[in-house]
Amino acid sequence: MGVVIPLEEITPENRIEALSALVTEDMDRVNQTILSRAASHVTMIPDIANHLISSGGKRLRPMLTLATAGLCAYRGGGHIKLAAAVEFMHTATLLHDDVVDESDMRRGKLAARMLWGNEASVLVGDFLLGQAFKMMVEVGSLSCLDVLSSAAVVIAEGEVLQLSAANDMQTSEDDYLAVIRAKTAALFGAACEVGPILGQRPKAEIAACRGYGVNLGIAFQLIDDALDYGGTSAKLGKNIGDDFREGKITLPVVLSFRRGSEKEREFWRRTLERGEMADGDLEAAIATMHAHRALEDTVERARHYGAMARDALELFPASEWKAALIDVVDFCIDRVH
Amino acid sequence: MGVVIPLEEITPENRIEALSALVTEDMDRVNQTILSRAASHVTMIPDIANHLISSGGKRLRPMLTLATAGLCAYRGGGHIKLAAAVEFMHTATLLHDDVVDESDMRRGKLAARMLWGNEASVLVGDFLLGQAFKMMVEVGSLSCLDVLSSAAVVIAEGEVLQLSAANDMQTSEDDYLAVIRAKTAALFGAACEVGPILGQRPKAEIAACRGYGVNLGIAFQLIDDALDYGGTSAKLGKNIGDDFREGKITLPVVLSFRRGSEKEREFWRRTLERGEMADGDLEAAIATMHAHRALEDTVERARHYGAMARDALELFPASEWKAALIDVVDFCIDRVH
Numbered sequence: 001m002g003v004v005i006p007l008e009e010i011t012p013e014n015r016i017e018a019l020s021a022l023v024t025e026d027m028d029r030v031n032q033t034i035l036s037r038a039a040s041h042v043t044m045i046p047d048i049a050n051h052l053i054s055s056g057g058k059r060l061r062p063m064l065t066l067a068t069a070g071l072c073a074y075r076g077g078g079h080i081k082l083a084a085a086v087e088f089m090h091t092a093t094l095l096h097d098d099v100v101d102e103s104d105m106r107r108g109k110l111a112a113r114m115l116w117g118n119e120a121s122v123l124v125g126d127f128l129l130g131q132a133f134k135m136m137v138e139v140g141s142l143s144c145l146d147v148l149s150s151a152a153v154v155i156a157e158g159e160v161l162q163l164s165a166a167n168d169m170q171t172s173e174d175d176y177l178a179v180i181r182a183k184t185a186a187l188f189g190a191a192c193e194v195g196p197i198l199g200q201r202p203k204a205e206i207a208a209c210r211g212y213g214v215n216l217g218i219a220f221q222l223i224d225d226a227l228d229y230g231g232t233s234a235k236l237g238k239n240i241g242d243d244f245r246e247g248k249i250t251l252p253v254v255l256s257f258r259r260g261s262e263k264e265r266e267f268w269r270r271t272l273e274r275g276e277m278a279d280g281d282l283e284a285a286i287a288t289m290h291a292h293r294a295l296e297d298t299v300e301r302a303r304h305y306g307a308m309a310r311d312a313l314e315l316f317p318a319s320e321w322k323a324a325l326i327d328v329v330d331f332c333i334d335r336v337h
Numbered sequence: 338m339g340v341v342i343p344l345e346e347i348t349p350e351n352r353i354e355a356l357s358a359l360v361t362e363d364m365d366r367v368n369q370t371i372l373s374r375a376a377s378h379v380t381m382i383p384d385i386a387n388h389l390i391s392s393g394g395k396r397l398r399p400m401l402t403l404a405t406a407g408l409c410a411y412r413g414g415g416h417i418k419l420a421a422a423v424e425f426m427h428t429a430t431l432l433h434d435d436v437v438d439e440s441d442m443r444r445g446k447l448a449a450r451m452l453w454g455n456e457a458s459v460l461v462g463d464f465l466l467g468q469a470f471k472m473m474v475e476v477g478s479l480s481c482l483d484v485l486s487s488a489a490v491v492i493a494e495g496e497v498l499q500l501s502a503a504n505d506m507q508t509s510e511d512d513y514l515a516v517i518r519a520k521t522a523a524l525f526g527a528a529c530e531v532g533p534i535l536g537q538r539p540k541a542e543i544a545a546c547r548g549y550g551v552n553l554g555i556a557f558q559l560i561d562d563a564l565d566y567g568g569t570s571a572k573l574g575k576n577i578g579d580d581f582r583e584g585k586i587t588l589p590v591v592l593s594f595r596r597g598s599e600k601e602r603e604f605w606r607r608t609l610e611r612g613e614m615a616d617g618d619l620e621a622a623i624a625t626m627h628a629h630r631a632l633e634d635t636v637e638r639a640r641h642y643g644a645m646a647r648d649a650l651e652l653f654p655a656s657e658w659k660a661a662l663i664d665v666v667d668f669c670i671d672r673v674h
Contacts, residue, residue: 131490133489
């Protein structure tokens, strides 16, 4: 165990390599479980599930479950099924999100709903959610079931909240934080909390892991929001502007709107509230964001939550698990450069 | 307790009255639980949930959970939350079904998706499903969690199966039975199985209650299918023809297609496979069904499953609970007249 990476070669990619290396064997078992539990005699189910599951997501959430179980010296096998359950909950959310957002693409591939229809995306999401609960029940920890079923409720609540606030330029930074705490951070928190619960650790350690996960989740989402406008670099990459085209009010928008002139506010109202978009609007949006340091400050906010995530782990003694989990915070934030 | 109904006044409605009377107090607690658990600070959630919950469904499934708990002399309080969870699972399925089927109406009111949009229907369904699991976890019986989470998986699988078989006139009676076993009967079975599990009854009694529920569920669905074409009476009532307009292949269609002439088969292919409908087609469909006794025989099939449901309860000694549960079988079937 233990991965040595020369300092000069540290990039966002290998910041997560220490964690990947630590969980390699467990992750193989998680991937096996994911494949076998997405199976069904109704062939449309594995077709759709595997389309998304094999589309190269980072599997960050299940890795966090494995890593916090490792951090807490858990020796059983329950973390494998719980990690798979966490990934299924995430996949189900993506399937339903694509239907709700009417997205055409997901992870650089056509969204499942474009290939199999909205109907199938809704129902296969329900199937995966059911399988997630079934796996949790098999593990048999009522505390873990409580944490994960509560997260399922909070996630759905957050999604509805986001829908109610959609296209509303009145959204404040606090409103927006409430949305991402629910729709993104709750699952990160739950994924990290079940590890120490399985390991029967004291309450303070369970709370610490949850705090790590929740704050990491917020940081992760804020960086995603910044990346959707090209991050802090001036160059534009691929997959830019999805949030803008879908009229999503994310933190870079909230900050730009508040800091902008009346003319700029009218620009945001026209494009995001009324959905009247023209060629060049995305570029104009990005330029306005840079003018108001909205992307830089979104990343600053992410750093704040990243620092909280890091500090949450302070009560654990030094270990390769702890070091790897702290690297993940840097990984999430450094993606933006 | 005990309700005396003069023989001459027995109608489908009062066949369920004995059960309603037996569970009145418990059902009040279930309704309280349903209302409090559909609450959320995100107001769109109770708005949508209550639109459907208060729309006058019979609450047959939660009544079955209460009644089988009563049959098995369960004395705790867990059946209340499980009954509410069963109703939430059912409501979540209805919300997602309406999106999948693109239905405009539900229980004589505009479908939630018509008032709040598909997005909200998907997400509020997810919320209710999450709340259902949370309530099950609070009850704390891993066996009940196993039964209900397995049902959730089977229901979703059945819905996808139905989607794959949609508009396919090759659907056989066995294919169709597999669909309704999964999408309808599994929840009836689970609703009836958790009662004796809570009551810590022997395996044979648990299996008997499940068998009662599954067979009752099949009978219930077959009668629904016949009712959608006006049942066995010649008069046409309201809410007729939804299945036909949505191109659903139900048992009356399967029987009519198999028994029909080549010309009649072409009629079914045109209307249900290719979706080319014209004025008078629904009336022609019903006439063809009557000509081939397809509706009468669908009801006969339902009677067969109803008899199995009744026999499943034979091993229980006589009680007002048992009598009420047997009345429910007659209630489900007699709706057709």
